[in-house]
Structures are given as structure tokens and as C-alpha cells.
Amino acid sequence: MESAINTLVCQFKTFAGKDGSATTLSKDEFKSLVVSQLPTLVKNASDPGVIDQLMSSLDQNNDGELTFMEFWQLIGSVASKHSGLC
Template sequence: MSKAAPTETERCIESLLAVFQRYAGREGDSCTLSKREFLAFMNTELASFTKNQKDPAVLDRMMKKLDLNSDGKLDFPEFLNLIGGIAVACHEALVVQAPPR
């Protein structure tokens, strides 16, 4: 079966799945991010965001806010809300920086 090269969007979806599985698979339930796995993800994959936060409790609050069903873990849809939230914040910052003519 011949297979076309993945598009940018397909590569992105694959990346999201791979990154989630890489961190969720570290300990315990491999389908969810524990608090420790979430912190490892934030301090590695999003270090440029995390290191700018002056309040050390910000990651605790983010975890609580993202954990919609309050089970102390993040499942894949909850993880995607994090990525989506950051993407929307970047998008809004870009739109503010460069308003459409």
C-alpha cells in the first residue's frame, strides 16, 4: 500500500498523541497524566512557558483547573484543553501584535 507523506495537520495530531503517551506512560495508568507526569511535561515540553512563571503554585492551579472531573489525573481530552488554551493565548497575542489591516 502506498502512503502519502502526512500533512502538517496530521503530523501535529500524531505529535500530540505521541507526547501524551510519552509522559502518561511513565508511571501508573498509561492513559492519564499523574500530577508528577504533568509537572515533567510542563517543565520539559513547555519549559519556556513554565520558567517565566514567578509563582510556583501556578502549575498546581493549572492542574486543578484542567482536571475537569477532579480525579487528580489528566486524561487525553483534558490534556488537549491545555494545548488548546496555550494555542488560543498565542493566537490572541499574535492578533494583538499584528492587527488585520
């Protein structure tokens, strides 16, 4: 499990580091992460409305940026609906 956790942490950092703060995801960073990394788990991610809706549901402090824990909520809710190919 630890290597899987490491993958998620590193991917967050990779995308968060693209512009602005290196510890949060801007909307653009969030969109490029979701489109490229979660093509199966998040449908229609290219639709701006989908990203806006996801972002507003996660961005608890409404600063237009997603912290790691706010991002982690998305992964958890997506994962909980994902039966898993075990």
C-alpha cells in the first residue's frame, strides 16, 4: 500500500508544482491532473462544468486552490464508488 500512497502523493506534487503555489492545485492544475490521471474514475473531465462542480465541492475554504487534504477527499469519494478490480 505504501508505494500506492507514494504514487498519489508524488502525482499531487507533480501537478501542484506546475504553477503558483507548489503545495496546492490551481483549477488548471486540477483539470490537467483529472483529465490525464483519472480518465476512468472521473467521466467527462474535459467538460469545464465537471471540473467547476468538482472544484467547488472540494474547495472547502473557497480560495480557488485545492490543498492535499481537499484533493484527498475527491480521491476517497471516487475510490469509494469504485468497486476495484481486485
